[in-house]
Amino acid sequence: MTDPAPGAVLRGAVDLSSLRNRPQPPVAGDGVPAPASDGASASVPSLVIDVTDETFAQVLELSRVVPIVVDLWAEWCGPCKQLSPILEKVVLELGGRLVLAKVDVDANPQLSQAFRAQSIPLVVALVAGQPVPMFTGAVPEQQVREVFAQLLQLAAQQGVTGTAAVSGDPAPDAPAEPELPPLHAEAFDAIEAGDYARAVNAYEQALAENPRDADARAGLGQVRLLARVQDADLQAVRDAAAAEPRAVDAQFAAADLDMTGGHVEDAFDRLLDLFGALDEPERAPVRERLLELFALVGDADPRVIRARGRLASLLF
Template structure:
């Protein structure tokens, strides 16, 4: 593995672009000391988003990794390159390109294989290397890249904006329910959610919120010892078992709550079965219908029903 393979070339011509010094890639002083705010120092790009990133190359150098998820060397190189970029603390940005999904970018850089790593300074490509590279080799190449970009006046920095975005305001009835929950008025919260469901029956958040506040309302004012003692004294009493299942669920013991009611369901009378099924459906909303524990319990309930 030749060390020349990991040095920046003096010729930045790619394809039919005229050979030129990288120092002429950007007018002197353009991007000098400028700062750009980005969500991350590493960004996946596509043919649709690539041009917007290229415009940043007037401010700081870009490193482009053309890779393939099916190529082992690409998979191994990605984290090493990302770590090297992070060590430069915003002096460069890394763009990752999936070759199969963005053939236009591959053609633009005339990449012959994956992985291929190129840089862009002031809109001009600078070939870096192909194939494997060690962390030490990558650090050396990127260090040279930063120096070369600075000679062109491209010496800005990227600052990662890690601030949390402002949450979107809740719909009025949802906010009313949240406010009621905050003051412990679960009845008012339930009323707000029921009104939201009446106005928009497909409001899944309101359905889940109603199930949650009804659960909180049922366990409010009762001690765990009283609930568990009553259930232990009457193992076949549906109301007592529903109460202890509520306690389990509110304490995060989801599978215990499901198992208790599904076990009880098998020997319950028709009225008891209806109550248990309705309570389980409420639980599914509270836990989340995509939760794998819900999928398992729902399948078990279906088997018991049929």
Template sequence: MSNIPPTPAGLRGAVDLSSLVNRGTASPPAPAPASAAAAAPGGPGGAAAGVSDALVVPSLVVDVTDQTFQDVIELSMQVPVIVDLWAEWCGPCKQLSPVLERLAQEYDGRIVLAKVDVDANPQLTQAFQAQSIPTVAAVIGGRPLGLFVGALPEAEVRDVIEQVLQAAAQNGIAGRVQVADGAPDADADAAAEPEPEPLPPHHQAAYDAIEQGDYTTAIAEYRTAIAQDPHDRMAVAGLAQVSLLDRLQGATADELRAAAAAAPTDPAAQLGVADLDISGGHVEDAFGRLLDVFPTVHGAEREAVRARLVEYFELVGADDPRVVAARRRLATLLY
């Protein structure tokens, strides 16, 4: 797995959810002592507890809102909660959400997945600093942590969840939950729901390639889809996202930042660290860095910086006010 997506040990900072936490009528319980983590299911060296020891919940995958997020805060005192911030119109979300839901079931009560529709829940969207979607975070012992932005392959998502579990155990959060008897069965729910509309062939091929970590093939499939339909916005956004993953593959944050610091006028070095910024959700930093570099370069280098900015605009969304401002500044630099 690339070192680029922030991990629980080195995140872009905890999000302040105090305004949401304070809505609760009672204070969240204190985290369990470290000794409890060793005995809890999934804790280091600990045996699995009996069913009677598990906290009972309606489901391992829950939809939460600005008003009900206090339940997630309290639940996170027992098990880590993975938070999926998504939207119905978001193509990459439709790739990532099923992966998260499948893994939530696979971990069998060691994590809970909380899904947040960003269009309907602006306070949570702001609290988690969801500057583009999908955004995935975790809540451990009442403390929110950013994880990654964008649709990663399942193997990388699984790796992130393993790191979340390790971080939770280190903080005494290593419990387990059990779905209540009589609660809707996840498999039954899936069978009752209508089958999702299949992806177009090239989109499906790109998604399958991403699952295998074959970003080169995914890029080719998205480009073919765009060639067939230049107005395929999902393909354009998918191409931007997988191109970012491809560039960051094998890189480390320290290497990219060191290269940019050593060569502040080198556009290639600045493009590399801008990728790091955008992958971590630091949208304005990425825009500002490239817009500062743009007037200093010419020819092919100038076009590379312009093209990368346009790619970022696709990732963040044309209606985002930061994109509007950056696009306006780019236009003044161009003309």
């Protein structure tokens, strides 16, 4: 692709067309407002809002001014109760640069279906009306901060740089920088600048100092993936993978695009097919890449569980 922004390959993984233009009920004072007409700011009742099947079209419009983080959750979901407070905390710290839209999947089946919420918590972003897959499952606070930094960078590249102000509140001050370990802070700054190579180096140094640093390991996997797709030509990658089904590098590149496009199962199946087709001496790099991608999605995700089972059957 010519645009190095990760959003160019993340877009379109979810079909929201059925929710865009439905008639909207009158919006009460505590409802979801439409964005301001100046394109630079929007007045909202809160930076954390509850969204329903009926009000979601207004959230799509709001995403043309300020990026929206959508948290799909349910009352019975234990990991949701761990993740939601983290999402709210980080969004509030950003002082209007993001809005958090919470969707109860049990009460809003159309949104649950539109976002293909096979497991929750599921976190998706909206930028200029387009969905951007983010992550599934409860993740550490540091990982949330890093993913949100990537989202803000993507939104800026798409021209979505407005802010949200709570009705009746003064304009938000610039958010305070979170206190991070020095190498994590360096990686965070590099991600915001789009310098993925520097972010990878910072995380690698953090892991060298502390191999048990789970946040650094998670961040390293995500940034490595973004770095690999940064300058990818989508059509060229697809053509190469189709032409050389046993070429490891070609299949790796296609699997990376599958992952960043939200097609997780396609990425796993592609690499598992490759693993099964190769001779034993050639398999090690494929297994390592699969384990790296499994870690990005999360061990508890059903797609990872299924893929691990298939990998085990191929190994034994």
